[in-house]
Amino acid sequence: MSISFSVFILSTSLLLLSAEDSFAFSRPAESATFALFSSGVSLLIFSFVVSPGRTAKDDRTCPDTPFSDFLLNTRSTLPLRSDAAEKLRRLTGAKIRQTGIVIVFAVAALCLRVELYRQLVTRSHCGSISSLTFMPLVLAVYEYFLSKTRSSGHQTFSDKIQKKHFNYISSTVLLAIAGIFTAALKYGRESTFICPSLGHDSGITLSFQLLAVVLEISFALALESLVSCAARGLDGTAWQVSTLWGTVLLAAGVVRAVIEVIILKVSNSPMLPPLSASYVEDTLRQSALIAISCVAASKAVSHATILTLSFVFSLISTYVSLLPYIWIVSSPFPPLDVSKAVLAAFLIHTAGYLYPRSSFSSTSDGKRIPRLNACLRWMILVSLGVFLTLAFSHNNVTAYHPISILISGAKREHEIWIQKASNSMNLKEAVAEYRKRYHQAPPPGFDLWYEYAINRSSPIIDDYDQIYDDLLPFRALSPKHLRELVLLMTSDQWNDVSAVNIRDGKAEAQADIKPTHRWMIEGIALMIEPFAHHLPDMDIAFNLNDECRVAVPWERLHSMQHSAHVQISSPRESLVNTWSENRAQGWVRSEIPGRSSQRLFIDYAFGTTYDPIGRSLCPPTSKARTAYIWDKQTLCTTCARPHSLGQFLRRWELSGDICHQPDLAFMHGFFLSPASLKVSRKLLPIFSQSKVSGFNDILYPSSWNYLDKAKYAPSDEFPDPLYSEKEPTVFWRGTTSEGGSRHGTWKGMVRQRLIHLANNHTSKHVSVLLPAENNGKYAYKTFQGSELLPSLGLNTSIFIAESVARCGRTDCSAQTSELGTVSSHGFPKPLEIQISSLTWMAPGLADAFSRSSGVAAYHSALHCSDLRLHDFYSTLAYFAGARELDENGKTRKTIMKAHEHEGRQIAEEGKKWAEKALRKEDMEIYMFRLLLEWARLTDDRRDELGFSM
Structure with a gap:
């Protein structure tokens, strides 16, 4: 028993630890179907090969047929009378039919749960509860009332049962509360992916989650029924639990496979869609772990109830969910609510410590069970000590504001770069620098280019690495x-x-x-x-x-x-400084026969592109190739960490690297649904x-900018005020042109997320870096989305201009209802920060805003913003200041002074650089x-x- 239970714990732990970024979630229903099939086959093999049969000795009998159990457990060598044999056959047939009904019900429940699994993974951005949090509690309450009903009239037995089930219920209550506190730790770590406040997304998702809870509990009870009421033959032998469970899982896998084939046919999808090596590897790994867990559970269930297995699974799940929150202790971001983390850890470990007292039946293996319980309890105590140490060691404050550090560091880096970019003082030095940098001679005409650049006062002579x-x-x-x-x-x-x-x-x-x-x-x-x-x-x-x-x-x-x-690296000794003659002959179009029949590009318009294209552009060991981020509701801190300092973007160029950021698959229109994309591989x-x-x-260099398509031209009617004359308000007007929205893909696009963050971010929590209490340091404080702006006195004016664009079907009306639109006439005075939200933004716009003396643009040399936008309000509070307002809108208390000097410096330096290098x-x-x-x-x-x- 101890071996099977240990295997169950180990395999379940590995399964849950690998679930966060498994590629199996990219095709959840297909992965689950394969896991069901492989687990069913594994259980049947285990039943017929490892343990080919057993005599029914389980003391947990089917409550509905006590007489049949008496007959079936009778192993007399004397022949039965004909009437007794006939009655035995009838009772055996009834029990087989009963078992068959339970199997059919379990298969149906499991098939429906797989479909809900697909839907809930797709709708992860609106998820609210976890079925694992409450499932053990519901099962414990159910078993309590069931046992109370069975033991009515037997006072001694009833008291014993009540005491045991009181331990069950108290442990599961503690675990459920721990799950609630653990879920609350994600407040302030939520992504800006939109769960619409209008419409039915939240309601439908909640309904699916509740139905999933009901199905899981029903399925667990069905499995328990198969353990207690296994069908037996005339010879007294019983079907193995692994046989019955294997039959259920295998049948569910086959039924789901048929359903998936039908879905593919109806949707005109290929019957054998291309599968990445990462998906195949992760699906095989997870299916193997699920199969091992099922086999171990089928063996352990003879000594431990389904409730116990459910409790252990939920305990491990909550434990694994809590671990990432407290593991990182050196950085103030992501913020950690230490009190909630400590309480959750204490409740988890207390529940795990109390439950083993009455969780196992007395069996022939009973001598080992106390040792197992003692071992588990010691492990729980050690684990609790580690958890509490990590939680109390978490650093929640920082001595300096990261933006101040980043601005100072970026200025130094820019000064060093501009010095190296124009290190050459003459043509000879420029040629030598070229050879040093690029390990080859400059091309013919380099002297003409050098003269052209010098005569036009180019600030960059040497650095053309791009x-x-x-x-x-x-x-x-x-x-x-x-x-x-x-x-x-x-x-x-x-x-x-x-x-x-x-x-x-x-x-x-x-x-x-x-x-x-x-x-x-x-x-x-x-x-x-x-x-x-x-x-x-x-x-x-x-x-x-x-x-x-x-x-x-x-x-x-x-x-x-x-x-x-x-x-x-193998240059010629002698070089020629003149181009080949008759070059025009090499560009004659008629020389390429049949070119019109060749298709060089594949059209990916309005389809996802990160999986079929983006991942393949990265090294095999990169996060893009080894991790699939499926949880859209939670900020992927590991994706942002390589290029961030706390909440803020630290390395601008690295932030553009898609290879360590697999969450970009659902955080940008280019990867969600590009309006036009013809790609060559x-x-x-x-x-x-x-x-x-x-x-x-x-x-x-784009001709849009060269032709002044978006020229910045202040006038008497719309002047360019000084930075000090601006109001501290974020202003943005634009269109939803980041991608073509279909099937709700707009919920992850940067512009829509920015608008929603500013105006509709009521259901989520936001972390803002603010001064700590009277110690000169800074700490992250978490606000409810609806309370953020009034609590800090922040102002935004961010809206869609005129109408929603590039959308289809119901997406247009959904965006209009959720985000709203305003007139695009004129720029108001409170223009402080311009955010480039696209991989491609009209270059003239970036140039135009850089030329303004009143725009604290997120300039690449000074300060930039992560497209996840999780630093948006902290950045706004830094530049605009934060203040507590009274009921009349007057400042009652200054929480953080505005960093006007830094904002003005960015605006002025941006304008100078644009006038110097963006001509x-x-x-x-x-x-x-x-x-x-x-x-x-x-x-x-x-x-x-x-x-x-």
């Missing part, structure tokens, strides 16, 4: 192949790729361009024109869409980069104005150098080309 990184993989492709790819892409309008052709020193837009995007390509040609006479003949393929286009799997890209490094030379980390597009001339300088590198890549003699002094 160009090098973007173009490096293309070294693995031959110049001829690169030219063919450009011609292939630009010959079919469906590709949404058009070219700028440079011939004889003139840059012109391709003739056959979509009319809606002609301005874009013509703007690029206009950007190139000032230096086009220094460029050789070539074509450049530009992406017409906002979204990036090239996503080469990491393994393939890594191989290509290695090949490129080998080529670069092979390396294609496409120039794009933006790209997500891991994509392989070649970045260039049209700077775009031309970057494009000039980029096209020189592209020209070398596409030259048949590229390994011989190079500029030298």
Whole structure:
């Protein structure tokens, strides 16, 4: 018994520990179906191979058929009279039918529970209760009343039963309270994923959760019934518990498999959808753990009731849920309510300590059970000591505000970077720096570019790592192949790729361009024109869409980069500083036969992209490839930690890396449902104005900005006030253009989350970093969403302008009802912070806001915000200040003074940098150098080309 029970505890613990980020949750119903099937098979194998049969000696008999039990337990060698044998057969048949009914009920309950499991995983953002919290308590109460009914009239036995069940109920009550306190610890750690306050999402989810509780309890009672009322044959042998349970699980697995096939057929989905290696591995692992748990439970249940197994499972689940909250003791964020954590830990361990007193039956294994109980109790006491030590050691305060540290550090880093970026004082030093950085000679025409940059006072001469990184993989492709790819892409309008052709020193837009995007390509040609006479003949393929286009799997890209490094590290001794002759002949379109029939891109518009595309762009050991975040309700602190300092973003560039942030799958429109996305999984030379980390597009300065599509132009009617004249209010107006919303995907998009956070965040809790009580330090304080703004005197004005865009079906009306809309006319005076909420934002907008002297923009050199927005109110309180207001809206008490100096500094430095480095001339300088590198890549003699002094 002790072995089977220990195996049950161990396998259950491993199962629950791996559940937080298991890929099995990406297809919950399919994973559960496979787990049911494999567990059923395992139980049957265990029953027929390991323990092929037994004589019915279990003292827990079916209460409804006492006479049948008497007959079935009789092992007389004397033959039965014919009437007795007939009665025995009838009773045996009745018991078999009874068992069959229980099995059918259990299968039906289990199949329905699997479907609810699918729905609840999908609706995790609106979850409120856990069935595991209350299930042992309900079972304990049920068993108490059942035992009381059975023992009526037997006072001695009744007193014994009541005492035992009082221990059961008291232990399960403690465990349920511990579960409630543990669930409350997530307050302040909730994600900003939207659970609409209007509509039926919360109500439907709660109904599903309650139904799940009922089904789980009913299923547990059915399993208990199969243990107590197992069918027996004429020879007195009984079916194994593992046989009956295995039959239930196997039948449920088969039924669910049929249901899944029907669902696939109805939805016109492929019968064998592609499965990632991570999904297969996690599903096999979890299914194996579930199977082991079931086998161990079927063995342990002969000595411990279903209630005991349920209690142990719930205890482990609550324990595992509490562990992450107290494990991290060195950082004030995420905040920990120490009193709740200590109380939860004490209740969990107390319940675990008390329950074993009466949890096991007296059996032949009884000598081992006290030793097992003693061992468990010692483990519980040690665990409680560790938990309490960690809880009381948690650091809830910080001596300095992280934003002040980040601003100071970012200024130093920027000063160091700008010094290194322009370290060269002349052309000779620039060539030497180029060779040092990029391990090759500069391209032909580098001297012309240097003169062009110096004459236009470029603040950056040496640091063009972005160009090098973007173009490096293309070294693995031959110049001829690169030219063919450009011609292939630009010959079919469906590709949404058009070219700028440079011939004889003139840059012109391709003739056959979509009319809606002609301005874009013509703007690029206009950007190139000032230096086009220094460029050789070539074509450049530009992406017409906002979204990036090239996503080469990491393994393939890594191989290509290695090949490129080998080529670069083996330079020629003599270099040629002139381009090949007759380059125009390599760009003749008619030379590529049958190109119109080749499809280079896959259309992923309005579909999820993180799983099919994003994960493959990351190393095999990265979190993106090894973890699946399915809980949308809870902030993924491990995803944000690598680039954060507490609640705040510390490393801007790293925050754009998708490989340690698998929760981005449901936190951004690009991954949730892009409005347009045609992606190539092979390396294609496409120039794009933006790209997500891991994509392989070649970045260039956007023509939107170059053509002043969103020019910042203050006027007498709308002047540019000083920062000190601004009101401390967050202002934002925009459209819901982050992605195309279908089937509720808008709930995770950044813009919608920002609006909801500011206006409708009533049901969740928010952590804000504020000064601690009179000690000069800071601590996180958690507020109910509805109390946050009035409690701190914070002001926001964040709304959708005019109407909801890019939505389908019921999503438009749902967003309008939940978020509301306002007029877009005019910018009000209280403009303080502009937040870029998109992977791609119209570049002119970023430039325009950077040029304002009154905008504390989240500038990359000074302070930025995490797109999870969990630092939004702490950042607002830092810059705008926090104050306690009276009933008239007057300041009663200043909680935190506004950091006006820091805000003004960011605004002024942002404006200076924009005027210095975001000019049209700077775009031309970057494009000039980029096209020189592209020209070398596409030259048949590229390994011989190079500029030298």
